[in-house]
Amino acid sequence: MTASTTATATATATTATQTAHPVRATLDLDGRALSYLDFGGTGRPLLALHGHLSEGSSFCALAAALGPGWRVIAPDQRGHGDSDRASDYTRAGYVADLRALVDHLGLDRFTLLGHSLGAVNAFHLAAELPHRVEALVNLDTAADIPRADTSPLAFVLSFPYTADSREELLSALGPAAPLLGGALRPLPGGGWRLPFHPQDTVTSENAVHGDHWQQWLAGDCPALLLHGTSSQVLGAELAAEMVARRPRTTYAALDADHFLQLRDPEGVHAAVRSFLAGAGR
Numbered sequence: 001m002t003a004s005t006t007a008t009a010t011a012t013a014t015t016a017t018q019t020a021h022p023v024r025a026t027l028d029l030d031g032r033a034l035s036y037l038d039f040g041g042t043g044r045p046l047l048a049l050h051g052h053l054s055e056g057s058s059f060c061a062l063a064a065a066l067g068p069g070w071r072v073i074a075p076d077q078r079g080h081g082d083s084d085r086a087s088d089y090t091r092a093g094y095v096a097d098l099r100a101l102v103d104h105l106g107l108d109r110f111t112l113l114g115h116s117l118g119a120v121n122a123f124h125l126a127a128e129l130p131h132r133v134e135a136l137v138n139l140d141t142a143a144d145i146p147r148a149d150t151s152p153l154a155f156v157l158s159f160p161y162t163a164d165s166r167e168e169l170l171s172a173l174g175p176a177a178p179l180l181g182g183a184l185r186p187l188p189g190g191g192w193r194l195p196f197h198p199q200d201t202v203t204s205e206n207a208v209h210g211d212h213w214q215q216w217l218a219g220d221c222p223a224l225l226l227h228g229t230s231s232q233v234l235g236a237e238l239a240a241e242m243v244a245r246r247p248r249t250t251y252a253a254l255d256a257d258h259f260l261q262l263r264d265p266e267g268v269h270a271a272v273r274s275f276l277a278g279a280g281r
């Protein structure tokens with residue numbers, strides 16, 4: 001994937017027009033804030049996990065599309081959005097945050113949905129809590145992500161994390177400014193910051209690469225693999241193998257690349273609705 005494609009997809013998904021109105025709340029994890037959006041209601045709980053450079057608000061349209069039958073909870077995962085930076089970006093760290101969140105919310109049973117980083121974290125959380133996960137939705141993410149000499153997100157290392165003013169930060173972002181401008185955060189003492197730390201992002205992305213087959217195959221709850229047929233991340237052969245090897249796994253495809261929610265949001269919403277309607281309790 002190219003730097004420009006990644007930035008465009010991420011920023012557009014993050015700053016898309018919100019069609020649902022969640023409540024933002026914060027869970028204190030030993031002095032580190034984990035921020036999350038809770039769309040509320042009495043519907044079945046669904047934990048939605050975003051990818052790198054994105055945040056929980058990228059699921060606003062999906063939450064609206066699923067309707068009152070589902071209570072979507074979308075955290076800003078560690079180091080993203082309104083959540084604090086963390087000392088590490090390992091699977092153990094991400095999963096510990098998510099376990100603390102579902103315990104805090106009293107979710108005895110819930111569905112997991114994730115894209116990219118979020119999907120890998122969903123695999124691992126589902127493997128640890130098979131008795132609590134009712135269903136799993138994987139948005140175009142491989143069970144085996146080859147290691148690379150250079151991170152595909154290395155382009156963000158040229159971005160400053162903070163600046164004295166929003167205008168100064170936008171100017172430093174160059175061509176990426178129109179894409180990231182809507183996601184910038186004011187700092188409490190003055191100044192502005194990105195919604196992610198560039199070095200943290202590269203560290204986290206590097207840690208995602210590797211073999212996640214054990215976690216993908218660990219559970220037998222109903223699962224959906226929604227595949228972008230021109231994906232930069234998941235090839236057709238590997239997608240077919242992931243479906244064949246995991247019991248109770250449904251395959252659906254969209255004419256899109258890895259950034260499914262950007263390229264075909266209505267297609268994503270329809271596929272997820274259809275799967276969840278048949279997944280049952």
